[in-house]
Amino acid sequence: MGQPFLERRDATPLRARKLDLAAHAAWLYYIAGNTQEEIATKLNVSRQAAQRLVALAVSEKLIKFRLDHPLSECIALAESLRDRFDLSLCEVVPTDAGSGDTLYGIGVCAATHLEAYLMAKTPTILALSSGRTLRTMVEQIPSMNQPQHKIVSIIGNMSHSGRAGRHEVVMHLSDRVGSQAYPVPTPVVATSVEERELLQTQRSFLTVKTLAEQAKVTFVGISHIAWNAPLHQDGFINDDEVAELIELGAVGEIAGWAYSDRGVLLQEGTNSRVASVALEQPAHRLIIGVAGTVRKSEAILAALHGKLITGLITDEAAAQAILSKI
Structure with missing residues (x-):
């Protein structure tokens, strides 16, 4: 901009x-x-x-x-969100009033920030979760040859039954820019606490975890918790598990980690078996939430309340909905 x-x-x-x-x-x-x-x-x-x-x-x-x-309206919304939640970065893109689908606009905006990191000559660690919005962001990145960087995932890309997710990001990005890729070698949610503990003692997982904790910036998708929301639709959690999360008061999730309307990570439900890299709360590094639409506004607001993110790229409709709730 x-x-x-x-x-x-x-x-x-x-x-x-x-x-x-x-x-x-x-x-x-x-x-x-x-x-x-x-x-x-x-x-x-x-x-x-x-x-x-x-x-x-x-x-x-x-x-x-x-x-x-x-756009002055979007800038005003971004500044209000930045000031209210003490964000390091905040961008708001216009909402297409006709379709209501701002996935592409958010993706383009997020890509400008990601590309700036990728263009650096100094070796840099960049971390990402997964999902449609981040995948759209990555698709806007031009091909380049940057072998000095490390692209690290904070979430696995398969269910405990072995089904692969449709919106993997890290391997896709690394193919475009020629950087080293470090995917999380675990399912999103393990079948038991014991399995999760065993998986997270693997050297490959510990390597990815250490790198993710050193990342200069982390881009994360934010989703709501509901029937047929991404975590459920992609098969990472089943019907009983999503029903339990709703009963426990979960409104959103980042990298598989569910949280309440105040952004507090749940201690029960699938969170006890999530095999992703743990979220920092409150976050002290640059963690940029990339998400939009009114439907996700409650989940985004909760992530802001809980200080799970320190930056935000969203759309006009979501920004207006968030500010109307506070």
């Missing part, structure tokens, strides 16, 4: 708002892939006006390869 748009001495409120609209139109066109007719409908302007707004964004150099103009 670029510099604040009120840079010019002759910028009037009307012109500032016009630049806001131009930036919004450009985001819908270049990022969300909307047609000019769709943009006109969403911004409540004529098709010709929508075309002129996109042209204005280009002529004002708001567009490079990514949108280079911060």
